[in-house]
Amino acid sequence: MDIGLLAVGAGLAVGITALGTGYAQGRIGSAGVGAMAEKPELMGRIILLVAIPETMVILGFAVAAMILLLLGGGAGG
Amino acid sequence: MIVPMTRLQIVGHKRDLDATLRALQELACVQLVDAPNIHATLRPYASGAEHAEMETLSYLQARLDALLALLPAQPVESEQPFADVLPASPEQTLATRLQADLDAHAAALETLAQQRQALRNDADVLPNYAATLTKLSRLTPALTELSDYETVALLINRRYAAVVDLLAEEMRAIAGERSLLVSDQVDADNIGALLVFPRAVAAPMQALLGRAQVSQVSLPDSLRNVPFRDALDHIQQRLKSIPDELAVIDARLAEAARQHRSRWLAARQALVRRLEQLRVRNHLGETEHTFVLVGWTPQRDLPKTLAYLDQHLPDSALVAQELPPASAEIHAAPVLMESRALTRPYEFFLRLFSLPQYGSFDPTTLMALFMPLFFGIMLGDVGYSLVLLAISLYGLRRFPVGTGLHDIFRFLLMGSVWGVIWGFVFGEFLGSLGHDWFGMQAWWRERSDPEALAPLLLFTIGLGAVHVTLGLALGVWQAWRARQSQHLWERGGMLVGLIGLFLLAAVATRRLPAGWMTPSLAVVIVGLVLLIRGLGPIGALMAPVELLGVVGNVLSYLRLAAIGLASVYLAMVGNTMAGRVGSLWVGVLIAALFHALNIALGAFSPTIHALRLHYVEFFSKFYEPGGEPFAPYGAGHS
Numbered sequence: 045m046d047i048g049l050l051a052v053g054a055g056l057a058v059g060i061t062a063l064g065t066g067y068a069q070g071r072i073g074s075a076g077v078g079a080m081a082e083k084p085e086l087m088g089r090i091i092l093l094v095a096i097p098e099t100m101v102i103l104g105f106a107v108a109a110m111i112l113l114l115l116g117g118g119a120g121g
Numbered sequence: 122m123i124v125p126m127t128r129l130q131i132v133g134h135k136r137d138l139d140a141t142l143r144a145l146q147e148l149a150c151v152q153l154v155d156a157p158n159i160h161a162t163l164r165p166y167a168s169g170a171e172h173a174e175m176e177t178l179s180y181l182q183a184r185l186d187a188l189l190a191l192l193p194a195q196p197v198e199s200e201q202p203f204a205d206v207l208p209a210s211p212e213q214t215l216a217t218r219l220q221a222d223l224d225a226h227a228a229a230l231e232t233l234a235q236q237r238q239a240l241r242n243d244a245d246v247l248p249n250y251a252a253t254l255t256k257l258s259r260l261t262p263a264l265t266e267l268s269d270y271e272t273v274a275l276l277i278n279r280r281y282a283a284v285v286d287l288l289a290e291e292m293r294a295i296a297g298e299r300s301l302l303v304s305d306q307v308d309a310d311n312i313g314a315l316l317v318f319p320r321a322v323a324a325p326m327q328a329l330l331g332r333a334q335v336s337q338v339s340l341p342d343s344l345r346n347v348p349f350r351d352a353l354d355h356i357q358q359r360l361k362s363i364p365d366e367l368a369v370i371d372a373r374l375a376e377a378a379r380q381h382r383s384r385w386l387a388a389r390q391a392l393v394r395r396l397e398q399l400r401v402r403n404h405l406g407e408t409e410h411t412f413v414l415v416g417w418t419p420q421r422d423l424p425k426t427l428a429y430l431d432q433h434l435p436d437s438a439l440v441a442q443e444l445p446p447a448s449a450e451i452h453a454a455p456v457l458m459e460s461r462a463l464t465r466p467y468e469f470f471l472r473l474f475s476l477p478q479y480g481s482f483d484p485t486t487l488m489a490l491f492m493p494l495f496f497g498i499m500l501g502d503v504g505y506s507l508v509l510l511a512i513s514l515y516g517l518r519r520f521p522v523g524t525g526l527h528d529i530f531r532f533l534l535m536g537s538v539w540g541v542i543w544g545f546v547f548g549e550f551l552g553s554l555g556h557d558w559f560g561m562q563a564w565w566r567e568r569s570d571p572e573a574l575a576p577l578l579l580f581t582i583g584l585g586a587v588h589v590t591l592g593l594a595l596g597v598w599q600a601w602r603a604r605q606s607q608h609l610w611e612r613g614g615m616l617v618g619l620i621g622l623f624l625l626a627a628v629a630t631r632r633l634p635a636g637w638m639t640p641s642l643a644v645v646i647v648g649l650v651l652l653i654r655g656l657g658p659i660g661a662l663m664a665p666v667e668l669l670g671v672v673g674n675v676l677s678y679l680r681l682a683a684i685g686l687a688s689v690y691l692a693m694v695g696n697t698m699a700g701r702v703g704s705l706w707v708g709v710l711i712a713a714l715f716h717a718l719n720i721a722l723g724a725f726s727p728t729i730h731a732l733r734l735h736y737v738e739f740f741s742k743f744y745e746p747g748g749e750p751f752a753p754y755g756a757g758h759s
Contacts, residue, residue, distance in 0.1 A: 087473055088470075088472070088473030088474035088475065088736070089474065089475070091473070091729065091732060091733070091736070092474065092733065092736045092737060095729065095730075095732075095733035095736070095737060096737060098680070098730075098733070099673060099676075099677050102676065102677055102679050102680050102683060103673070103676060105679060105683045106578070106676055106679050109574060109575075109578055109679075112574075113574060113575050
């Protein structure tokens with residue numbers, strides 16, 4: 045398979061999941077900061093909530109790595 | 122470590138209540154709980170006279186705080202108790218003495234404070250008046266001083282210049298020839314106008330100005346009776362005299378602070394202590410002649426507490442004894458954590474999340490092992506780690522033990538040490554600079570090498586597998602210890618299912634012979650069955666999802682590689698850009714900027730991700746949050 049297409053695929057895998065993560069973290073973060081203004085002791089919980097969507101981009105990274113390692117290796121990249 | 126707690130019960134005659142509460146306040150190692158909830162036959166302690174005293178003392182505390190706020194802060198000369206600083210006759214209570222003390226000095230202090238506030242207001246406001254009057258000053262020589270006439274000054278934007286002629290016309294209609302309007306441009310944007318008219322027509326003139334909606338230049342209250350043309354001189358004289366007057370008032374306040382502040386601070390402390398003694402009565406139970414007090418105390422402090430009560434209340438009829446909690450009540454115990462220096466920072470991170478329930482597993486030791494390790498793997502650069510090490514050492518000296526920042530720097534110190542080790546493992550010093558300049562070789566793999574990606578990812582997944590499995594094993598142990606069968610099935614099922622999946626993965630990657638396929642599948646199925654048993658009616662639906670969630674948790678440790686790769690590539694970009702600009706100094710500047718950014722990210726991002734791996738992936742397998750922090754009665758003032 046063309047190495048360029050593989051690279052685009054890997055980029056999309058990370059990029060789209062990063063957009064999703066960013067959107068979710070933005071929403072959670074803004075609500076979290078609002079909550080923290082009222083209750084500063086919630087900081088740990090809010091870090092946790094903000095960090096949860098990161099799994100998406102990490103899985104995107106895993107898919108990108110698999111595309112490059114498993115398919116890219118076969119294409120001679 | 123979660124300090125073992127026990128319950129203390131004290132039963133005594135009501136006449137000994139005050140002395141008992143004073144003694145416990147001194148000890149500051151008992152957290153009181155509602156005694157009537159423990160002994161259903163007791164009625165809640167009814168505080169009648171104490172309630173009135175509490176109201177009086179609260180009022181006095183508010184008054185005292187207000188007066189202390191007026192006084193400039195000064196070092197406290199002595200920490201003598203209020204009673205020693207202000208001798209009084211024995212029949213006077215704290216409240217009456219303090220009331221008399223405050224009454225004697227409050228009025229003078231409040232007057233001084235009001236005068237100072239008025240002076241400060243003038244110092245803030247008068248320059249604005251002066252600026253406006255300076256603009257109008259060219260018009261004032263046209264005025265003559267007439268006793269029955271009133272002068273009004275206006276500032277009108279140039280765009281509304283036509284208003285001046287209209288006003289002149291209307292004013293003549295109201296006051297006839299006995300009025301005067303002079304106007305001129307006072308600055309680039311405004312026209313100033315002075316209107317002089319007889320006092321007799323002041324009312325219709327004010328109505329006219331109101332209708333015209335023009336902004337009048339009104340003089341401050343202190344200059345109300347000063348003629349308009351003299352106002353500017355008055356203001357300037359006043360502004361000159363304000364600093365001297367302020368200095369006099371400040372000196373008097375400083376003198377008052379020297380005389381009263383340490384005494385009032387001592388009084389405040391006595392008030393707060395007494396108020397605490399009164400408020401804590403809400404937790405007590407009573408019978409006709411006795412009070413009953415129950416509280417949690419660390420087991421190790423119980424003998425000390427009993428001995429102290431014996432020694433300080435020798436003539437009282439107190440019965441103080443341990444009231445061992447039933448197994449169902451032990452989870453309500455407050456949590457007091459006590460860690461060694463190595464694990465203390467992780468108490469801080471645990472508090473950020475939530476304290477563990479009393480009787481559950483305290484994960485600070487495991488956090489002390491894994492958190493800096495994860496941090497080091499992500500950072501993995503000798504140069505960055507040495508810089509962070511130096512910053513951490515400075516931070517540890519700068520911030521005292523017990524503060525959150527001290528704990529964070531201690532964690533960074535441990536993380537940096539791991540960062541140096543992993544820096545050698547990956548052969549990184551400021552990215553690829555160590556390799557390029559000093560021929561530094563990786564002990565294992567260079568992360569920037571594409572060939573290293575697969576082993577690095579596998580290594581982080583392996584680390585995740587170990588961490589998550591450990592979490593599940595702890596969860597199983599905890600559920601078994603607490604006899605929570607549902608949790609036991611659930612966590613046991615996840616653990617068995619996960620082990621089955623590891624075996625399947627090993628077979629798929631030919632690390633185990635193909636003959637292991639069937640037993641591995643069987644282990645997964647056994648895990649799913651256990652999970653279904655633990656999850657209840659919806660188990661069949663949720664069990665595969667839960668098991669997949671655990672796999673997701675393991676994959677989440679890929680971030681250890683991902684964050685590290687981002688850091689190493691950023692360092693390489695900085696080094697490459699710096700090498701290509703052609704100028705040594707510009708190159709050094711670019712490299713310094715990139716590496717400074719990378720160090721800042723390298724301190725922040727791995728900390729957050731190491732925390733997240735613990736909070737989300739690790740704790741969700743065994744941790745029981747929701748512990749109530751131990752807050753002993755009297756601790757705030759000991």
